[in-house]
Amino acid sequence: MxxxxxxxxxxxxxxxxxxxxxxxxxxxxxxxxxxxxxxxxxxxxxxxxxxxxxxxxxxxxxxxxxxxxxxxxxxxxxxxxxxxxxxxxxxxAQEDPLKVGYLGPEGTFSEQAVRKHFGHAAYGLPLGSIEEVFQEVAAGHADFGVVPVENSGQGMIQVTLDMFLTSEARICGEVELRVHQCLLSQRDSVEGIKQVYGHAQSLQQCKTWLRVNLPDAECIAVHSNAEGARLARHADDAAAIAGATAAKVYGLKIIEQAIEDRADNTTRFLVIGRSLFPPSGNDRTSLLITVNDKPGALYEILSPFAKHGVSLNRIESRPAHTGKWQYAFFIDVSGHIDDVPLQAALKDMGPHAAQVRVLGAYPVALP
Amino acid sequence: MxxxxxxxxxxxxxxxxxxxxxxxxxxxxxxxxxxxxxxxxxxxxxxxxxxxxxxxxxxxxxxxxxxxxxxxxxxxxxxxxxxxxxxxxxxxAQEDPLKVGYLGPEGTFSEQAVRKHFGHAAYGLPLGSIEEVFQEVAAGHADFGVVPVENSGQGMIQVTLDMFLTSEARICGEVELRVHQCLLSQRDSVEGIKQVYGHAQSLQQCKTWLRVNLPDAECIAVHSNAEGARLARHADDAAAIAGATAAKVYGLKIIEQAIEDRADNTTRFLVIGRSLFPPSGNDRTSLLITVNDKPGALYEILSPFAKHGVSLNRIESRPAHTGKWQYAFFIDVSGHIDDVPLQAALKDMGPHAAQVRVLGAYPVALP
Structure with missing residues (x-):
């Protein structure tokens, strides 16, 4: 300027x-x-x-x-x-645009994540299930897929993690959508509210707050939060769970903000593809590490990271499908798989892990 | 460059x-x-x-x-x-973004029209009906509304036209979405196709072609054309009606292109607001003209346009709600209401029309 x-x-x-x-x-x-x-x-x-x-x-x-x-x-x-x-x-998109599979239908959060990451010139490919997104990417019908992997209110999405146990998909990126749920109504306070509208997932995310503050209200799941806000607008004794934008858009009052059970209500998506990409300068690496179930197994897996100064961002364990008495750990660490400290950590870990698979190394999500 | x-x-x-x-x-x-x-x-x-x-x-x-x-x-x-x-x-959108009402839910053609015209920084306000879009604009809850007014396959959308008979809404713009319907399938020809999937409206648009070419196939209405293409992909004896993009996206063959009953399958939307805007240099004016039902009435209405060299783009008659034996004509003409020839034509028409209302003067849709 x-x-x-x-x-x-x-x-x-x-x-x-x-x-x-x-x-x-x-x-x-x-x-x-x-x-x-x-x-x-x-x-x-x-x-x-x-x-x-x-x-x-x-x-x-x-x-x-x-x-x-x-x-x-x-x-x-x-x-x-x-x-x-x-x-x-x-x-x-001057040549054949990218084809990106996601959990449909159109108009959902997953599509928002696709557009946030790939823009509107890519082809979106709404699919019927998370499994199908993995299959279409593997078969080459889709260039990339976008799947939800974590909701800070409800933790990791198991079906997505489990797909990595059997699929060859590589993680090529992550997308974060931040959503604060509010209670919106024509009324000024919770008094007199008899129904609460919202998408099933939103109602679920605000369960505790609703139980404490509106124990007698009926929770009614509707097609979308926008739909709920629309219904609340015409009712004298109803409220809706939706983002603050919806209050503006539908002319409702915000009775209470950030009512989700966990305040940092972010949905995280993974971008899956078929290959690994080089470092971008600020990356994260996702690993799938299988260990035999013996005392100290997890400690032996984790200590090499600490030794080489690699930060752990997330860890989640799942029974492995590969053999009895084996456990799989999904581990996200800071840095790219090509980085020297991470290579050194994996080398040290070598003998203690039954298997180490690099699920992906990808740029950290932009705000 | x-x-x-x-x-x-x-x-x-x-x-x-x-x-x-x-x-x-x-x-x-x-x-x-x-x-x-x-x-x-x-x-x-x-x-x-x-x-x-x-x-x-x-x-x-x-x-x-x-x-x-x-x-x-x-x-x-x-x-x-x-x-x-x-x-x-x-x-x-640096200040309060525009709020634009449309016929929801999210993910529909109407939302595409909103985004094509207002971009993604505007707030979209999915509503339950075309009537509600008019009401929200009138009440000032929405700054603008986007309503379908014409489908080249099926003509004018009567509910939208009728709203103008009683509403004070002004037309501020038009948006065109062009869609060619194709028959997509795993198969190379129509032979052996037993089911055809598609959105109800798409099936309707291709009725004639389907009756002639696939008289025995079952037409199955699904939530969206994308959904139909997805189903056809996994079936050996099915086809879907969808755009050519869907063939690319879903890896289907295009058996036949442009199968809609009218080949220029465009859906036209109107942008409605509360005020008239000045000329943009390439405009259209929409008029609602009420006449008493007597011989020659329509001729007397139309001849002033011809006399002053004003092109008529569309004309549609509706029984007026204002009085018995009156008819209302929705007339679109080239040019802005402020243009001299149009003003002269309206002046000449004066005594012959029971009422002339300027519904709007607005820029012609961009490609």
Whole structure:
């Protein structure tokens, strides 16, 4: 932003619009030039390729991080990242666009995660189940898949973790959607509220708060939170669980904010694909480590990480399907699998693990 | 695009990425500058305003038409317009974003129309019926509404037209979504196809083709065309009706293209608001003209348009709710209501019409 211009004597609306027109002309030229360079990259890699052949998630993450670092407003980081995501999405989709499978139908949280990560120029492929997302990626019908893996209110999503036990899928990225649930109503307080509408999952996430504050209200599961807010708007004795945006949109009062049982209500998604990608500069590695069930097994697995200064982000154990008395640990650590400390930790662990599989090494989710 | 750069000796991938980084830096600076100017415009109009107070549909249409005129590739006009729509959407949403009501739920065609016209930074407000969209706009709960008005396969959507008979809503824009229906299947031909899946509306649009070419197949209505394509993919004796994109996405063969009963299968939406906007340079005007039922009434209404060289785009008659033996004509003409020829035509018509209401004057839909 050229700050001097702002200090000039006040411009007329026509003059401001002329300036905006000139800015738009420059933006358009630059976007076209960027798209041409993207084609050059494609040509370097070979003719007749699809987007999947030159899509580099580590490069995109790097570009978007630079966007955040440079951003000095007035647009928020999230808005600016969104615009660059769309520009990259359009540049990439000049050849066959990426096909991204997700748990359908359209209009769900999973689709939001797809759009947040791949933009609107990618093809979305709504599928019937999380298993199907894995199958379509494995079969090459989808280039990538987006599956929910963790809800901070309810923990890890087991069906997704279990798929990794038998599938060859590689994790290529993560996406986080943050949602705070609020209680919305025409009324000013919980007094007199007899029904609470919300999506089943939202009602579940706010179970404790509802039990304490509205023990006698009837909880009614509806198709979506938007639907619930819409119903609450026309009722004198009802409330809805939805995000704060819905209060604005539907003209309801926010009786209480952040009523979810865990306050950091984030849904985390994994982007799955068929290959590993190089480091982006700020990465996470997901490992699946199988151990034989003997005393001290977990300690022997974890101590090499501590020794080499590798931070653990998450750990989750599951009975392994591979053999009796074996356990599988899903472990997320900071850093890329190519990093020296992580390599050293895995080398030390070697003899103690029955099996170590690298599920993926991928850029940490952007805000 | 600086064409000379493309003729330089081949650059390495690292060099190309450096160029792209430098382009991105410039794009970001320009977008931030644009957003600052947008704030200036808001300030000129007054403090504490919402986006609705300085949203100018005629200005947006003008900007996007310039984008199309300037575009020399490699991105398509539609992609470039999409990116500028999103940039404008972000700049506008710095204050309270626009709230746009539409016929829900999320994920439908109507939502696509909202996003095509207002971008993703606006708040979408899924509602339960077309009537409710009109009511919410009238009550000021929504700044604008998007309602389907015409499907080229099935003609005008009567419930929308009828709402204009009693509502004060003004038309502020139109959006067109073009969809060609295809028959998709695992099979190479219609032979052996026993079921056809599709959304009820899509099945309806292709009724004639289905009756002629697949008279014995069972038509099964499903939640969405995507759902139908998904089902057809796993069946040996089924087909689905969906767009050509779905064939790519779901790996199905296109047995036949453009099977809708009318080949130009476009759904047209109207953007409704509470006020009239100035001309954008390429506009359409919608009129509601009520006449007493006497011989020659329609002729007397239409001849002034011909006399003053105003093109009629559409005409649709409805029994008026205002009085017995009256008819209402919905008439779309080329040009803005402020244009001299249109004003002259209305003046000439004056004595012959029981009532003339300007439903709206708005930019013609972009491609």
């Amino acid at each position: 050229d700050i001097h211009r702002m200090n000039e004597p006040k411009l007329s609306l026509v003059q401001v619009r002329d300036r905006i027109d000139s800015i738009d002309r420059q933006i358009q030229e630059l976007i076209s030039e960027r798209a041409n360079w993207a084609r050059e990259v494609a040509k370097v890699k070979g003719e007749g390729l699809s987007a999947i052949d030159y899509y580099r998630p580590e490069r995109e993450a790097h570009v978007l991080r630079m966007v955040v670092d440079r951003n000095s407003g007035p647009l928020s980081d999230a808005e600016m990242v969104r615009l660059f995501r769309e520009i990259m999405s359009s540049c990439l | 600086d064409i000379h750069r493309m003729n330089e000796p081949k650059l390495s991938l690292v060099q190309v990425r450096d160029r792209i980084d430098s382009i991105d830096r410039q794009i970001q600076e320009l977008i931030s500058e644009r957003a600052n100017w947008a704030r200036e415009v808001a300030k000129v109009k007054g403090e504490g305003l919402s986006a609705i107070d300085y949203y100018r549909p005629e200005r947006e249409a003008h900007v996007l038409r310039m984008v199309v005129d300037r575009n020399s590739g490699p991105l398509s006009d539609a992609e470039m317009v999409r990116l500028f729509r999103e940039i404008m959407s972000s700049c506008l």
